[in-house]
Amino acid sequence: MTPAQCKVIEAAGTTAYRLASGPGGWVERLGDDVIISYKHDAARDEMGAGLDAWCAKAEWRPVRVFHRFMPIKNADRICPVLHSGDAALPLTTVVTEAGIRYGLDIGASYSHGLFLDQRLNRAKLQALKPKRVLNTFAYTCSFSVVAALAGAETVSVDLSRKSLDRGRENLKLNGIAESKHSFIADDTMELLAQLAAKGEKFDAIILDPPTFSRSKSGRRWQVEDHFEDLVNAALEVAAPKCAILLSTNCTKLDPNSMERRARWCAKIKRRAAEYMSLGVPVDFPAGHGASTLWMMVR
Ligand SMILES: C[S@@+](CC[C@H](N)C(=O)[O-])C[C@H]1O[C@@H](n2cnc3c(N)ncnc32)[C@H](O)[C@@H]1O
Structure with missing residues (x-):
């Protein structure tokens, strides 16, 4: 991204975005800080040099630069490590997206708390002004925040209580009372x-599962194997005119195969639907970011 392109994003009230992406990693600006995520040392050094050159042109310097090694296996990933800047500063920080505030925690895990590639989908959900939203695999509840700001009642579900607590904090950061929101x-x-057994209905549902997980009861989740089960179960609680967001980082599921599978589910459940993909934000080149698809159920 050129400094001029970044200024356009910032003018829209967004301080968290991708500065650069390449085959060996990517560089994210997170408010005053920068994280360089890298797959090998040569990529880290190249992106570090690129960042220095970019900062000279942009006349901006990050307060801190973190390095985050990204091995293929999630289990091998660790928190970002401070590379430059004051080690006494807190690892928690607040960024904005379209003026909406999100708390990040660079020391919590390898993931800081906000998936920047979902910017367009968060804006879409807010614009849809749903009345009742089910945010599954909610993580730090960014989709619940935008829905709440649009006036929705929300239900956020995640295996991780800690992530949901961060979701609660994100609502608070935006002045939203908890009364209409459950976690x-x-x-x-x-x-x-x-x-479904209780007959509950929602007019927007977020389905953004991980590729793999195991619940406390030992239940194994594998997105390629369970995608249809998830969509079918979501259709059981989809009100008429429900907008369902399908999203995955699994490379075996691109928007076309998600659409094919979702169409099959709609047929089984006798629901008509239209499909649309918003792609990824301007700061994400092709091949970067999650594959996402909106299933607009009639
Ligand atoms: C890809 S992240 C979701 C990101 C989120 N949609 C966002 O935009 O911030 C996946 C989340 O799913 C949660 N998770 C994994 N398996 C789960 C399961 N079986 N049921 C509920 N949550 C699960 C993880 O704890 C993690 O927070």
Whole structure:
């Protein structure tokens, strides 16, 4: 991204975005800080030199630069490591996206708390002004925040209570009271079955699962194997005119194959739907970011 392109993003009230992306990693600006995520040392050094040159042109310097090694296996990933800047500064920080505030924690895990590639989908959800939103695999609840700001009641579900607590904080950061928002630490598939049994309906549903996980009860989640189960279960709680966001980082599932599989689910559940993909934000080149698809159920 050129400094001029970054100024356009910043003028829209966004301080968290990708500065650069390449085959060996990527560089993110997170408010005053920068994280260089790298797959090998040569890529880290190249991106570091690129960042220095970019900063000279942009007349901006990050307060801190962190390095984050990204081995292929999630289990091998660790928190970003401070490369330059004051080690006494807190590892928690607040960034904005379209003026909306999100708390990040660079010391919490390898993931700081906000998936920047979902910017367009968060804006879309907010623009849809849904009344009742089910945010599954909610993580730090960024989709619940935008829905709440649009006036929705939200239900956020995630296996991780800690992530949901961060979601609560994100609502607070934006002056949203908790009264219309619930946070459920549970397995998404189990909760979907319970919601369907109670006859609950939602007019927007976020389905952004990890590629693989295992719940506390030992239930194994593998997105390629369970994608249809998830969409079918979501359709059981989809109100008429429900907008369902399908999203994955699994390279085996691109928007075309997601659409093919989602069409099959709609047929089984006798629901008509239209499909649209917003792609990725301007700071993400092709091949970077999650594959996402909106299934607009009639
Ligand atoms: C890809 S992140 C979701 C990102 C989120 N949609 C966002 O935009 O910030 C995946 C999340 O799913 C949660 N998770 C994994 N398996 C789960 C399951 N079976 N049920 C509920 N949550 C699960 C993880 O704890 C993690 O927070």
